[in-house]
Amino acid sequence: MKTSIIYESIKLNDNTYIIKFQDNENIGPGQFIMVWVPGINEIPLSFSGLGDLKEITIKIYGKASEHIAHLKKGDTIFFRGPYGKPFENVAGKKLLIGAGTGIAPLVPLINKNAYGVLSGKTGEDIIFQDRFEKKSIVTDDGSYGKKGYAVDALKDIDLSEFDMIYACGPEIMLKSVMDYIININGKAQFSLERPMKCGIGICDSCSINGYQVCTDGPVFSLNQLMEMPEFGNTRLSYSGKRIKI
Amino acid sequence: MKTSIIYESIKLNDNTYIIKFQDNENIGPGQFIMVWVPGINEIPLSFSGLGDLKEITIKIYGKASEHIAHLKKGDTIFFRGPYGKPFENVAGKKLLIGAGTGIAPLVPLINKNAYGVLSGKTGEDIIFQDRFEKKSIVTDDGSYGKKGYAVDALKDIDLSEFDMIYACGPEIMLKSVMDYIININGKAQFSLERPMKCGIGICDSCSINGYQVCTDGPVFSLNQLMEMPEFGNTRLSYSGKRIKI
Amino acid sequence: MNIEVDIGIKISNPFMLASGILDENGYTIKKILESGAGAAVTKSIGMEERRGYEPPVIYENDPVFINAIGLSNPGIENFFEEIKIALMGKKPVIGSIFGKDAEEFSYIARKMEQYGASAVELNLSCPHVNGYGMEVGSDPNLVNEIVNEVKSKINIPVYSKLSPNTSDIIEEAKAAEKSDALVLINTIKAMAIDIKAKKPVLSNIYGGMSGKAIKPVGIRYVYEIKKEMNKKIIGVGGIENINDAIEYIMAGASAVQIGTAIYKYGKNIFNKLNNDLISYMTANHIDNINELTGVALK
Amino acid sequence: MNIEVDIGIKISNPFMLASGILDENGYTIKKILESGAGAAVTKSIGMEERRGYEPPVIYENDPVFINAIGLSNPGIENFFEEIKIALMGKKPVIGSIFGKDAEEFSYIARKMEQYGASAVELNLSCPHVNGYGMEVGSDPNLVNEIVNEVKSKINIPVYSKLSPNTSDIIEEAKAAEKSDALVLINTIKAMAIDIKAKKPVLSNIYGGMSGKAIKPVGIRYVYEIKKEMNKKIIGVGGIENINDAIEYIMAGASAVQIGTAIYKYGKNIFNKLNNDLISYMTANHIDNINELTGVALK
Ligand SMILES: Cc1cc2nc3c(=O)[nH]c(=O)nc-3n(C[C@H](O)[C@H](O)[C@H](O)COP(=O)(O)OP(=O)(O)OC[C@H]3O[C@@H](n4cnc5c(N)ncnc54)[C@H](O)[C@@H]3O)c2cc1C
Ligand SMILES: Cc1cc2nc3c(=O)[nH]c(=O)nc-3n(C[C@H](O)[C@H](O)[C@H](O)COP(=O)(O)OP(=O)(O)OC[C@H]3O[C@@H](n4cnc5c(N)ncnc54)[C@H](O)[C@@H]3O)c2cc1C
Numbered sequence A, B: 001m002k003t004s005i006i007y008e009s010i011k012l013n014d015n016t017y018i019i020k021f022q023d024n025e026n027i028g029p030g031q032f033i034m035v036w037v038p039g040i041n042e043i044p045l046s047f048s049g050l051g052d053l054k055e056i057t058i059k060i061y062g063k064a065s066e067h068i069a070h071l072k073k074g075d076t077i078f079f080r081g082p083y084g085k086p087f088e089n090v091a092g093k094k095l096l097i098g099a100g101t102g103i104a105p106l107v108p109l110i111n112k113n114a115y116g117v118l119s120g121k122t123g124e125d126i127i128f129q130d131r132f133e134k135k136s137i138v139t140d141d142g143s144y145g146k147k148g149y150a151v152d153a154l155k156d157i158d159l160s161e162f163d164m165i166y167a168c169g170p171e172i173m174l175k176s177v178m179d180y181i182i183n184i185n186g187k188a189q190f191s192l193e194r195p196m197k198c199g200i201g202i203c204d205s206c207s208i209n210g211y212q213v214c215t216d217g218p219v220f221s222l223n224q225l226m227e228m229p230e231f232g233n234t235r236l237s238y239s240g241k242r243i244k245i
Numbered sequence C, D: 001m002n003i004e005v006d007i008g009i010k011i012s013n014p015f016m017l018a019s020g021i022l023d024e025n026g027y028t029i030k031k032i033l034e035s036g037a038g039a040a041v042t043k044s045i046g047m048e049e050r051r052g053y054e055p056p057v058i059y060e061n062d063p064v065f066i067n068a069i070g071l072s073n074p075g076i077e078n079f080f081e082e083i084k085i086a087l088m089g090k091k092p093v094i095g096s097i098f099g100k101d102a103e104e105f106s107y108i109a110r111k112m113e114q115y116g117a118s119a120v121e122l123n124l125s126c127p128h129v130n131g132y133g134m135e136v137g138s139d140p141n142l143v144n145e146i147v148n149e150v151k152s153k154i155n156i157p158v159y160s161k162l163s164p165n166t167s168d169i170i171e172e173a174k175a176a177e178k179s180d181a182l183v184l185i186n187t188i189k190a191m192a193i194d195i196k197a198k199k200p201v202l203s204n205i206y207g208g209m210s211g212k213a214i215k216p217v218g219i220r221y222v223y224e225i226k227k228e229m230n231k232k233i234i235g236v237g238g239i240e241n242i243n244d245a246i247e248y249i250m251a252g253a254s255a256v257q258i259g260t261a262i263y264k265y266g267k268n269i270f271n272k273l274n275n276d277l278i279s280y281m282t283a284n285h286i287d288n289i290n291e292l293t294g295v296a297l298k
């Protein structure tokens, strides 16, 4: 297990925090680590910052994320990794689509050529909007930006002008984005989230059609996903029971 | 376990053979290998030739040495190693003292500057004498060379003219050589033989005064040996019982 | 050249996927079969859905690998679809099962047969409900009862997978004598402490050690049991390459299973093992892999 | 800063030489003590002189290390001189002993006490004469009898070294409850086959696995037994560096023994462990090493 000392903790909103810590490992955008909270749990988290000071952005869902979100300067963070295949970062124009904290792993891809589509349930869920020069914002309840889902925001954008589309968020949102862009722009990369236990391609809990999200992913190309009938459709629960997404 | 294919086998006398086999390992003079005869035993053997074609010279004592001595071209030799610390090879004049097959590990040290003292029970035991330009030969029964022990041959030689003395043979012979040269020439290296089981410094069967012959030796300097009351005096038997040498 | 082996069923090569590794989702099993495995064993399935333990469920520090998945499984009634998907891989799928008594084992075994499994593997190394720290497999009477009961109820081969956490595996093996093959070995109970956290790493504290570190224990059990009784044996534990597999075969195994090595070498390890087996047999003038089974005993 | 520990006797640091490694010749033991070991355990000594097995007696392929020395020893009557020499190292020498019954054990233990040993360690993991494949240690009644008998006959501390080749080590540990400390663990039965020779490597076929590969099993036993009973424990198995030693201590060990690692790091590993312990304690603000014993259980 690796450890690092927390350098800084920044509160983004009621339940979302940025945690910064020193780590010299060379990590690619989209890769993740398994963060251990001794005595509680171990969860996958990706990076919203990839310099010498690494940055993770974490939303509180349960005990483990709560514990990590509340780490303070000087505390120790335990983790293993980095794991998974990173996004391929292109030189040209990029469209970054992130739902909620799904925008976090896309943050390292932001540059002058990036256009952001940020979605959330409410305005509270929208983070990192100030990092983008050009962006669209949508919320389910219309409390910030336009009312609607991420895919609705895409309808106002000319997708053909982008060299690569990047998307990260709940699988159901990714599926709707895929269904929409499939006929317009074939160049897209999606970062998937499925329940993870081992993180190293051995337990089968994160699998999708024979691929392990933890090792073959979490980033998959549009072409790969098109050949996965499970995508947006079914997955295995923590116990291994096939359930609808 | 490493393996090599026997390239050539040469009979030296009734019970002594040279076995040659390919091995690219860089081995120093005096180092040894543990040769395994599957189903029979495993024994330490040093090298009489250190080129790309390695050469061991073996005298038949029991089953294992018999089996190895009778290996033929094309047969497989099993071994592990090399183990032990090698002789330090000096540039100047060298005196090489070998009793019986004890001369074998000294062969790689032979050059223009080397003077050989070869001893044996009978003339049959004298091997490698043609490799030396200058030499003395002694046998216990006087059947070849002068009658006497190695140490007797030394009495006719001006030891002070040698930059280094090298000796290998039974401990009792090494002890008598040490006792003789101790006041004349302090620059000497001795290769010891003690019962070996592990060859890697863990079983304690080859030990002498806290040193392991397999890892700290088999080559020791005169100065080291002078501080070992066990030398030429007592050793442990195969079972671990202290016995007189 | 023949690399087909017979373990009650014929499998096209001796390399099988071990239970519990990449064999929960039918699609993954299918992919493993397509990657060259001769057969695949499913995750161990029980009567009821079981969540298993919370992460961390693995500790990895090569050569040490410890897991405590905790027999998470969807329950036999929910496993039909996965088998159905896995069978699209067109090679034998073997159902691994666990239960608390002979009745449970035979119920699940019958289901596996109905679902289309080619054989069942009895995981006799799981925790026993009626006794702290005990395992089903360390009670020879219970093993005997389970094996006989399952054998009498189904028509596909039955394998018994034994635990190395015992003082007398030979007694266990004899109790499982009616099995068509013995599978040796399951993981060795072990644990790791993180000294910075000053806490055990696994949420369950204890786990099972697998991989490279346990190979010499697996080889010993295969050899020891092959010597004692003339039973088909499937070897498992720490196989990472063709030499490891050959070592198990020489010790007495007719086929071998691969688990932990997959995290190091990926699913493609099966294709590689097949290619390396052919090269090995060619170089050593071996026509039939079955010739090698148990040669180290001679 | 205190690194002295109490295991019935006080030792100046927690690092001891394990039985069977460089401890047959008194001079070697002396040298190990001079190289920083807090105490040294001798090779296991029995009633009679025993030749042990023929070479190969070891198989080494890091991380796997297997030995089958076969309890070669000079017999207790011939061991006096070695202890005498070893004691010139001026630190505690602990006599490891084995026998077939309580009477033999206590006879040898008394001799060890007379020779000047500071404690005896009962090797309860050696082959039992009255039963094929059995070990003294897997018969709790016999263990109990031996420990009680030895305890009643000598005045120096008695340690019981238990075998991991068992299904219920807790039962064994309880049978050895009267010991002043438990030593965990001995080697795990294992073997290796050379696939080119198509033969087992060790002349005895089976041997005991030690080193890195067994550390997680050792940690598990120390932790499991410390949790179950409040006994002093000496941890052994796969310790190669200070982190390994600390892991054992956190699992519940008061002291640790080092064996196999010596072939990799030499006798000087003891000096290094001492230095690294001081550095560790300084960095972690620990004043007394005893504070760390069992912290992972809390
Ligand atoms: C590859 C990968 C990368 C990830 N990167 C990040 C990241 O950078 N930042 C981040 O905040 N999270 C990230 N996640 C998600 C994160 O791992 C989970 O939020 C976390 O496991 C929750 O753990 P917990 O123990 O706190 O909550 P749990 O106790 O597991 O969950 C509490 C409740 O919240 C629900 N829940 C948990 N996670 C989510 C979720 N992600 N979305 C919706 N509902 C959820 C649960 O179903 C449950 O009802 C990533 C996941 C994956 C697979
Ligand atoms: C470091 C080292 C290097 C060695 N190098 C060589 C070498 O290059 N060539 C070589 O021939 N030998 C060498 N030896 C000696 C060799 O290892 C032994 O001769 C061998 O172990 C005998 O094994 P065996 O099983 O054939 O005979 P065993 O069955 O062990 O012995 C049969 C009988 O011969 C006696 N015997 C065995 N070895 C010797 C011996 N060396 N001297 C006198 N009596 C003996 C035994 O006591 C016994 O009575 C070396 C030994 C060591 C420790």
Ligand SMILES: Cc1cc2nc3c(=O)[nH]c(=O)nc-3n(C[C@H](O)[C@H](O)[C@H](O)COP(=O)(O)O)c2cc1C
Residues within 6 Å of the ligand: A202, A203, C018, C019, C020, C021, C043, C044, C067, C069, C071, C096, C123, C161, C185, C186, C187, C209, C210, C211, C212, C214, C236, C237, C238, C239, C257, C258, C259, C260, C261
């Ligand atoms: C993550 C993991 C999960 C496992 N789950 C099971 C299981 O459900 N049933 C079973 O019989 N064995 C299970 N095992 C044991 C393996 O099938 C195998 O016996 C063991 O890992 C040794 O083989 P290996 O070294 O090739 O992994 C599991 C092993 C691992 C590593």
Ligand SMILES: Cc1cc2nc3c(=O)[nH]c(=O)nc-3n(C[C@H](O)[C@H](O)[C@H](O)COP(=O)(O)O)c2cc1C
Residues within 6 Å of the ligand: B202, B203, D018, D019, D020, D021, D043, D044, D067, D069, D071, D096, D123, D161, D185, D186, D187, D209, D210, D211, D212, D214, D236, D237, D238, D239, D257, D258, D259, D260, D261
């Ligand atoms: C070569 C060798 C010989 C051993 N001999 C004995 C012995 O005589 N008595 C004993 O109790 N343990 C013996 N052991 C076991 C060790 O004392 C120790 O319990 C085991 O090796 C685990 O520790 P390690 O991994 O540090 O070596 C021996 C181990 C080795 C490697």
Ligand code: FES
Residues within 6 Å of the ligand: A195, A196, A197, A198, A199, A200, A201, A202, A203, A204, A205, A206, A207, A212, A213, A214, A215
């Ligand atoms: S998390 Fe285990 S296979 Fe992906």
Ligand code: FES
Residues within 6 Å of the ligand: B195, B196, B197, B198, B199, B200, B201, B202, B203, B204, B205, B206, B207, B212, B213, B214, B215
């Ligand atoms: S032969 Fe074992 S210590 Fe030298």
